[in-house]
Amino acid sequence: MTVFNIADLFEGIADAIPDRIALNCGDEHLSFAEVDRRANRLAHALLASGVEPGQHVGMQLYNGVEYAVALLATVKIRAVPINVNYRYVEAELDYLYGNSEITALLYDVEFEERVGAVAPRFPALRTLVAVGGTTDLPGSLTYEEFVAEQPDTRGFAERSEDDRYIIYTGGTTGMPKGVVWQMKDMLFAFANPTYPPPETPQGWIDHAASGGPMVMMSVAPLMHGAAQLNTWITWWMGATMTYVRKFDADTVWRTVEREKVNSITITGDAMAIPLADALEANTYDLSNLFAFVSTGAILTGTVRERIAAALPNVMILDRFGSTESGSTAQATAGSSPEKGLRFAPDVPDIAVLDDSLNPVQPGSGVLGQLARTGYIASGYYNDEEKTAKTFPVVDGRRWLLTGDIATVDADGTIMVFGRGSQAINTGGEKVYPEEIEAVLKGHPAVFDALVTGIPDERFGARVAAVVQLRETEVTPEELDAHCRKELSGYKVPRAYAFVAEMRRSPAGKADYRWAREVAEQAAE
Incomplete structure (x- = not known):
């Protein structure tokens, strides 16, 4: 059976x-x-x-x-x-x-x-x-x-x-x-959020069999959960999954062209920026492509605009979720780290829980942790302590606390500020790195940026940025002036470390531990 x-x-x-x-x-x-x-x-x-x-x-x-x-x-x-x-x-x-x-x-x-x-x-x-x-x-x-x-x-x-x-x-x-x-x-x-999942196993099989021969592409490496799950989702649609062995922007677009790919899934700016560079430098036949999806990391506004300009007839989507939670929400129109990340939940099992693990009232402005119940992971292998902390049971319901700090607007839209574990407390003000990183990457000389907190005798922590430049040179003073146009003064980096290459995972995830070490060394 x-x-x-x-x-x-x-x-x-x-x-x-x-x-x-x-x-x-x-x-x-x-x-x-x-x-x-x-x-x-x-x-x-x-x-x-x-x-x-x-x-x-x-x-x-x-x-x-x-x-x-x-x-x-x-x-x-x-x-x-x-x-x-x-x-x-x-x-x-x-x-x-x-x-x-x-x-x-x-x-x-x-x-x-x-x-x-x-x-x-x-x-x-x-x-x-x-x-x-x-x-x-x-x-x-x-x-x-x-x-x-x-x-x-x-x-x-x-x-x-x-x-x-x-x-x-x-x-x-x-x-x-x-x-x-x-x-x-x-x-x-x-499950693919564009349609209700079938209620029976045979229903999943029938849905795949009745689907058209679409061609999907996962750019991230399969050692990253997003690529594995994207493969299964593709097969549940009865569609074709396309890979490239190693990430190279030109190879990706040549493959999209050759295989007539309909939808491509990437992971954030770390992949989107070189893909945008390639689109601006070369010509490809991408007439079969209708969707460009980022999952696991949100596109900054400037990068999204570059992709949109190069692919004017393609839908550009930001998906929000995690390995522990599954696919949970989609970014609303105009959402970006610079302007505020706003998401419309895919499922009813999403909430923002306050410090007492009670749901935040929509429109109250209270900050809490984004959480999901229902279909969630079982826990962490060989780590009962971490499992108990991340998957608490509240009034008989088991929840996943994602670690994302958020609030709920009056219309139910969720606004996400950033990862609580990465928040920088500087003089009592909370600063979320994602917002500052997005502003920095909006400078034409900046290829990539990570923001972290380093020790400060007066404020407890100060904001520091690790920056990878393009070929164009830029001074800390120029970056400072750029940031002050978009950010409150307490959010502007107080120190910069320039590196030849940013350290990220093969899927584009940031290595904040490394960034903090680099920033502290530069500050010394």
Whole structure:
């Protein structure tokens, strides 16, 4: 019997539309049936290697067919996929391998040296599979050797809607956290908000089968939860998912042109700025594109305007949500970090809770934390304390506190000021970095900016900015004058650190811990 389980639904869709293209990356184009058969072979290989239901399978891979197939193969056998940041060095891998308790790992051969240095420290990590070439690592097999002789048919054990799925996220202020989802909760939390989700598993399959052959593209790396969920959402629509192996703006637009992509999803300014640069420098046939979506990070107004000017016939959308909450809201017209982030909730389970965890009354102006109930994550893997703090139970209802500071307007629109953990308290005034970063990036000489607080004897903390410039030079005095046109004086950075390259995750997420260290060193 088919249940609300990713593997069950994919198999049902593959049976309903076997010949429709499900996935493409570079020169590879696979139908739903072909993806299913490849995943079956890998799933049988994982079982034969000793992976059991509930155990964790790591993926330390660039984007590609193998990554998507590995995700599907893992859930087919009721094991749990674990995303590994491919930029991690040995110390970070040591933490993640240990915290996630992976028993198998698929890795790109480019990472073999790092894998070889860390994997032997974990005896439970018994299965190593090298993707994309030969391997000299003791005990490791190439992908082709690993799946050789395995059948491409199914024959797997019955699954449950409570099977787990884990996405490691964070790292902006500390080590990443493993967000634990149950299958049904994840399906409904991340369901496409443009239509009511079907009420039965067969309804999801029928919807996919009846959908048109749309082509979607996720630009973010699959080691980021947004790209994984965008892949599943695409398949639930019966549509084709498109990847590029590594982010390069020209490669992205050439792929959109070649594959006739209809909708592209990125992550904030870190991707949008080079994409805008490429649009302004080159000519592409993007006549099939109708949607440009940012999720996981909000576009600043100036960047949004550049994209809109280059793509005048394309909808530009900002989606709001998190790995823990799912997709929750869409930015209203005119919303931006500079002018104020305003969102219209997608679902009724969204609220702003005050310090006593009571809902904020619309129009009251009271600040609280944005929260969601209903279909939310189960908690954090191996972290009961963090789980209890982030997922409190109030009057019998379990909530997720997102950490975003917000209020509710009289019409129900939610205004988000920024992450509470990143707020800078300077002389008793709260400053949210996102607003200042957006203003800085509005200066034509600034390519990227991160804002943080550094110690100040008088005010407790002062605002500091880490700035990556374009080729044009600019002085701190010029940036100061630019900011004072848009910001109250207490929000204007008191110190600047100029860097050759900003440190962000492959998905564009800010590394505020690094930014604070750089700003403090510059101030000294």
